[in-house]
Amino acid sequence: MFEQRFFSFFWLVFLVLTLTACSRSDAPEASTIKQESSYEGTIVAVGDSLTAGLRVREDEAYPARLERKLQDEGYSWRVINAGISGETSSGALSRINWVLKLEPDIVILETGANDGLRGTSPNLTRKNLEEAVTILQENGVTVVLAGMKMVTNLGRQYLKEYSAVYPEVAKKFNLIYIPFFLEGVATKASLNQDDGIHPTGEGYKVVAETVFPFVVEAIEKRGQG
Numbered sequence: 139m140f141e142q143r144f145f146s147f148f149w150l151v152f153l154v155l156t157l158t159a160c161s162r163s164d165a166p167e168a169s170t171i172k173q174e175s176s177y178e179g180t181i182v183a184v185g186d187s188l189t190a191g192l193r194v195r196e197d198e199a200y201p202a203r204l205e206r207k208l209q210d211e212g213y214s215w216r217v218i219n220a221g222i223s224g225e226t227s228s229g230a231l232s233r234i235n236w237v238l239k240l241e242p243d244i245v246i247l248e249t250g251a252n253d254g255l256r257g258t259s260p261n262l263t264r265k266n267l268e269e270a271v272t273i274l275q276e277n278g279v280t281v282v283l284a285g286m287k288m289v290t291n292l293g294r295q296y297l298k299e300y301s302a303v304y305p306e307v308a309k310k311f312n313l314i315y316i317p318f319f320l321e322g323v324a325t326k327a328s329l330n331q332d333d334g335i336h337p338t339g340e341g342y343k344v345v346a347e348t349v350f351p352f353v354v355e356a357i358e359k360r361g362q363g
Contacts, residue, residue: 177216179360181205181353182240184230185248185284188319189221191342193331198339203346204353211350213357218242226252227266234273244356245274246349248284248319250303257292260299267307275311280356283308284319284349314359316352320345 183189183201191199196219205217218240222229230249237245247270253263267283274281285304288297308315320337322344323329329341337345 176214178214179216179243179357180241181215181217181244181246182220182237182242183217183246183248184234184237185221185246186225186230186252187221187223187336188251188345189219189246189248190223191219191221192223192336194337194339194342198342200337200342200345200349203342204349207346207350208353211354213354215244215357221248224252225249226256226258227263227270231266231270234270238273238277238279242279243360244280244282244353246282246284246353247271247274248286251286251288254286254288254292254300257296260296260303263300264303264307267303268310271307271311271313280360281311281313282316282349282352282356283313284316287318287320287324314352314356316349319348321348 181204183204189199189201191201196202199219199221201217201219201221205215208215208217220237220240227249230247247267249270250263250267253260271281271283283304285308286300288300290297292300305315305317307313318324323337323341325334326341327334329337329344331338
């Protein structure tokens with residue numbers, strides 16, 4: 139009787155160990171499982187608080203809205219929000235190499251508004267934009283440049299020089315160019331926060347709609363290339 143029970147117990151243990159071993163050998167280790175991305179490409183939105191989405195939820199800022207818009211229209215691209223509040227064009231240039239670590243196919247470059255608010259020389263803004271664009275293009279990145287307009291209390295000459303920077307840089311480097319990033323939003327109280335500068339969540343809906351066709355142009359340009 140004892141021998142029969144021992145024999146049954148032995149085979150039960152052997153069966154459990156055998157099944158466990160088979161299970162472990164058939165299933166890959168968790169660390170070896172590669173998660174395949176469903177995205178066709180990566181867009182990095184580089185900019186200041188207008189990109190970061192100051193005082194709105196992350197999913198309300200324009201990069202998140204743009205990604206949803208792209209997905210809805212059949213473009214399986216992800217959009218990374220790389221906006222930093224308060225950043226100037228000098229700051230954007232200083233972190234371009236970090237941006238490249240995100241392996242972007244397309245960069246939406248929105249910077250320089252804080253330069254204008256501080257009265258920074260338009261020549262410095264131009265220099266920073268040109269250097270940033272040069273680095274990105276040398277690394278095979280398609281650049282979408284977002285144009286900016288400045289408030290009127292800085293003098294006509296300053297406004298003239300500042301306004302000329304963006305279209306001239308876009309022309310020089312053959313960039314896809316958004317004439318005015320805040321088109322349809324700037325000066326509209328209902329679409330801006332109390333400071334009159336930063337869009338609300340509803341304002342960012344308009345921004346995403348403005349940016350969308352230019353990003354589609356960049357995607358199609360890469361596809362043709």
